[in-house]
Amino acid sequence: MSLGARVVVGRGSLALDVEVDVADGEVLAVLGPNGAGKSTLLRVLAGLLPPDAGSVVLDGSTVWDDDGVHVPAHRRDLGMVFQDHLLFPHLSVTDNVAFGLRTRGVRKAAARAAAAGWLARVGLDDLGDRRPGRLSGGQAQRAALARALVGDPRVLLLDEPLSALDARTRLVVRAELRRHLAEFAGSTVLVTHDPVDAMALADRVVVVEDGRVVQTGTPDEVNRRPRTDYVARLAGLSLLPGTGEGRAVRLDAGGVVAVAEETSGPVFAAVRPESVALYLTRPEGSPRNVWAARLVGATPHGATVRCELTGEVPLVADVTAAAFAELGLLPGAEVWATVKASEVAVYAR
Amino acid sequence: MSRSRSGGAGVPAPLLVPAALAVAFLVLPVVGLLVRTPWSSLGPQLTGPGVGAALRLSLVSATLATLLSVVMGVPLAWVLARSRIRGRTVLRALVTVPLVLPPVVGGVALFLVLGRQGLVGRWLDEAFGITIPFTTTAVVIAETFVAMPFLVISVEGALRAADARFEDAAATLGADRWTTFRRVTLPLVAPGIAAGAVLCWARALGEFGATITFAGNFPGTTQTMPLAVYLALQDDPEAAIVLSLVLLVVSVATLSLLRDRWLGRRGAAL
Numbered sequence: 001m002s003l004g005a006r007v008v009v010g011r012g013s014l015a016l017d018v019e020v021d022v023a024d025g026e027v028l029a030v031l032g033p034n035g036a037g038k039s040t041l042l043r044v045l046a047g048l049l050p051p052d053a054g055s056v057v058l059d060g061s062t063v064w065d066d067d068g069v070h071v072p073a074h075r076r077d078l079g080m081v082f083q084d085h086l087l088f089p090h091l092s093v094t095d096n097v098a099f100g101l102r103t104r105g106v107r108k109a110a111a112r113a114a115a116a117g118w119l120a121r122v123g124l125d126d127l128g129d130r131r132p133g134r135l136s137g138g139q140a141q142r143a144a145l146a147r148a149l150v151g152d153p154r155v156l157l158l159d160e161p162l163s164a165l166d167a168r169t170r171l172v173v174r175a176e177l178r179r180h181l182a183e184f185a186g187s188t189v190l191v192t193h194d195p196v197d198a199m200a201l202a203d204r205v206v207v208v209e210d211g212r213v214v215q216t217g218t219p220d221e222v223n224r225r226p227r228t229d230y231v232a233r234l235a236g237l238s239l240l241p242g243t244g245e246g247r248a249v250r251l252d253a254g255g256v257v258a259v260a261e262e263t264s265g266p267v268f269a270a271v272r273p274e275s276v277a278l279y280l281t282r283p284e285g286s287p288r289n290v291w292a293a294r295l296v297g298a299t300p301h302g303a304t305v306r307c308e309l310t311g312e313v314p315l316v317a318d319v320t321a322a323a324f325a326e327l328g329l330l331p332g333a334e335v336w337a338t339v340k341a342s343e344v345a346v347y348a349r
Numbered sequence: 350m351s352r353s354r355s356g357g358a359g360v361p362a363p364l365l366v367p368a369a370l371a372v373a374f375l376v377l378p379v380v381g382l383l384v385r386t387p388w389s390s391l392g393p394q395l396t397g398p399g400v401g402a403a404l405r406l407s408l409v410s411a412t413l414a415t416l417l418s419v420v421m422g423v424p425l426a427w428v429l430a431r432s433r434i435r436g437r438t439v440l441r442a443l444v445t446v447p448l449v450l451p452p453v454v455g456g457v458a459l460f461l462v463l464g465r466q467g468l469v470g471r472w473l474d475e476a477f478g479i480t481i482p483f484t485t486t487a488v489v490i491a492e493t494f495v496a497m498p499f500l501v502i503s504v505e506g507a508l509r510a511a512d513a514r515f516e517d518a519a520a521t522l523g524a525d526r527w528t529t530f531r532r533v534t535l536p537l538v539a540p541g542i543a544a545g546a547v548l549c550w551a552r553a554l555g556e557f558g559a560t561i562t563f564a565g566n567f568p569g570t571t572q573t574m575p576l577a578v579y580l581a582l583q584d585d586p587e588a589a590i591v592l593s594l595v596l597l598v599v600s601v602a603t604l605s606l607l608r609d610r611w612l613g614r615r616g617a618a619l
Contacts, residue, residue, distance in 0.1 A: 048517050073520035074529075080521040086514055090536040099532075100522035147522065157521075 002026075002060075002187040003155050007044045008053040009037070016040055016211035022155075022187035029190045029202030029219070033230055037211040038191040042159050045189060046080050047073030059154040059186075074103070076155075079148030083160040085140040087132035093143050094119065094128035100151045118146040122176070138169035145180060156181075158190045162197055174200055195234040199223060207231050225270065225347045232270065238315045240269040241349060249346060255312040258288035258341040266349040273306060275343035276317035279336040280327060288341040291315075295333045298324070309337055379597065386594050387587050394591040402569050403577040404595060410485065410573060411553040414492035415500075418549045422500040423542060427530065429501070430508035431516075441505075448498045455494055456562025463490065463563075487564035488571050492553035499552050500545040507541020508534070547607050551600060 003022040010016070016037035022028045030038045043049040045056055047063065056064040058078065063071035079100070087096045097115035102108065119128050122142040132140055141161060148156060161177065162170045178201055181188055192198055198205050199219040207215040207222060207230070215227040226232040232239030242251035244263030250256055257269045277283075282290060293311035300306075305324040307317045315337055319327075329335070360368070387394070394400070428434065429441050447455055463470040463481045473479040481487050515537060519529040535542075557575040564571040566580065574596050581589035 043517075046517075046521050048520060072525075073517070074523050074525050076521075078521065080518070082514065082518060086512075086518040088515060088518075088533055088536075099519070099524075103519075103523040103525075103528055103532075151523070 003045070003058055003189065005045055005056040005064075006054040007041050007051050007056070009040055009044060009049070009051050011040070014040065014211055018206070018208055018211070018213050020045075020189065020206060022189060024187060025185055026204065027181050027188040027190060027202045029192060029198035029205045030208055031192060031195060031198045031205055031222075031231070031234075032208035033193060036208045038193075038208055039159055041208070042080075042157050042189065042191050045155075046078060046157055047071065047076050077151075077153050078155040078157060079151065079153040080157040081141070081144045081148045081159065081161045084164050085132070085144040087135075087140055087143055087147070089132055091132075092128065093124065093130050093132060093135065096132065096143060097128075097147045097150050100147060104151060114150055115146070118150045119143070122146045122180070136169070137165050138173050141165060141173055142176070145177065149180070149184070154186045156184060156186060156188045158188065158192075160192055161190070163192070163194060177201060195223070195231075224345065225268070227268065227349070236273055236316070238271045238273070238276075240271065240313065242267060242269060244346065247341070249344075251313065253314075255291070257313065257339075257344055259344045259346045260342040261346055263346050263348075267346050268349055270345040270347075271315060271339055272343065272345075273316045273318040274304075275339050276309075276315050277338050278307065278317055278319055278323075278327060278329070279338065282336050283338055289339040289344070291337050293335055293337045295329055295331055295335060297331065298329065309335070311337070313337075315339075382590065382593055382597065386590055390587065391591060394588055395595070397588065399568050399572070399577060400592065400595070403572050403574050403592070404599070406485065406488070406569070406572065407554055407574040407596075408599070410488045410492055411550050411556075413489045414496055414553040415546050415550040417489065417493045418497040418500045418553075419542065419546055422497045422545070422549075423504055423535075426501050426504035426508055427534070430505045431513070444501055445498050447495055448502070452495050452556065452558030452560075453562050456491060456559035459487075459491060459494060459559065459563040463487075482563060483565040483567065483571060485564075485570050488560055488573060491559040491563045492556045495556050495559050496549040496552040500542075500549040503545030503548055504538065504542050507538040507545070510541075511537045543607065547604060551604065554596070554600060 002024040003020070006019045008017045014035070014037050018037070018041060020028060020030070020041070030041060032038050040049065044051045044054070050070070051064065053066055054064070055062060055066065058076055062069050063076050087093070088099065091099065094112055094115045097118055098111035101111035101114055106114070116128060119125060122145060124139060124142055124146070127135065127139060132143065135143060141164070145161070162174055165173055174197065181201060190197065190201055202219055205217060205219050205222045206213055207228065209228060209230055215222055215231060222231060223235045226235050226237055226239055229239055240249070240251050240257060242249040242257065244265055244267040246262050247260070248256050248258055249263065249267055249269045251269070259269060291311055291313045293309035293315065295307055296310050297308035298305050300321065301318065304318040304320055307319060307329070309315045309317060317337060425444065429437060460467065460482060462468050463473070465471065465474050465480060465482065470481060473481065481490065511534070515533050516529050519533045524532065555575055556573070557579065560571070560573060561576055566572050566576050574592060578589050578592045578596065581592055
């Protein structure tokens, strides 16, 4: 393991207690809502915040433990990228990138040459003489990545590196970041609240809520089989906890969902919004799941309209804009929601 | 610095009237000084004995006091703003005492400590044969004592306003706290330090009470401009006016010069 840590921090309402292990070359995404403790975890790994208890092992050497090993941030071999880049405003872009080399004793000319090399790698060849204030958001974040990677650290920590960017820039920078991470030999920890970042960049995802790890797995697993409402909502799924009884799931909140597989014991039933069909009158025929529901919210979502439904079974349905108009749906409308049994994913809790 | 809106429209009368009074109150004395200046005899008065010496002494001692204040005050401001040592609140209260202490009292206090019979002064005298009171050194010490808190307060404010996360970023780039201070913190708060130094210098230039108490009033060695003005007022009011005018011109010229060079670009509050 190139990075292994257990971090315990109690601060105000936050009680953080998580373990992370990241192998060489692996990208671990720490996904969670604001206030879950993700950034606190990252600050502890970086050495910017002392944990109440725990240990941090970087590249085989302990940099923090409860027996008095306390290596400060500046002597840990890591690079960090912050949400709002934090490029030093009084230094040129080149000097920003060269900063980490200069503090580690590299001579000025050599450091600037290395910085120029990295600026070329992130596509900022011509902007080295500029002040950070004259860079666009995307350019600044690229420069920040170059600054973090120029010293060839063993560990790269990314704190919401894309969330300050506008949607289009985010797309481009995310693709570039993916390429740089693929070339990076060390361990990467990416903190984000955006599941798309996690899915696009990470090999493994840790979901943190209220200071605890609630789920770990590959991005695909987490996406398809969420274990908490937060993740389900991010993945766009309706998550229905219940008890498996053969080909039916008796939901904890009331109601029964018909499923295609036999299950027993505590399970989750997850329904994709595009699997939900809406009707004004109760449909006859094949679908096994039919529920009365009331439309409580509708937001355009690309070519479809995402409809929030309450009723015996709370659901989210995606219907095409045309169908939405045809049905003449208004908030408060009574509808019938149907889902085929084969479209319900069911897995153990 | 806020951009002024065109015209006085929109200013409520309860604010406008006192504000206008305040302007009159602050500006009229300066106008009075200019009106009463004996412009015809300005030349001879300026070249009169003691004027040049007092002005030179004032400028040199205020500048030295400012340098001392920067060298000691900036680190102190850092300690107050960034360190987590205990008793910081008490420390801040202590170092800002000279702000509220009447300068004459400050002079007496300095005398009790650094005078020949003082706590430190006696030792200095016996061990090194150094006597501080009534020397130019005493002028600089008195001015530093009174003016340094202005710099400390102003730089501490700048440090608190500066984003400390830049220092986190520097730490992740291998910079220890000293390197971070030199290469990141100091450049970030440079405008605040400049503003504080200007305040400090202006305060030191105008210092009267502590100086006359602790350093005395000896032409050439301890008689600074404010002392010369006060003394001249007793027997030659015209000379006092001229000296005051010189002090006014020097202060305003220095402030505007520094403001354009250092403070203008970032719009610091001076």
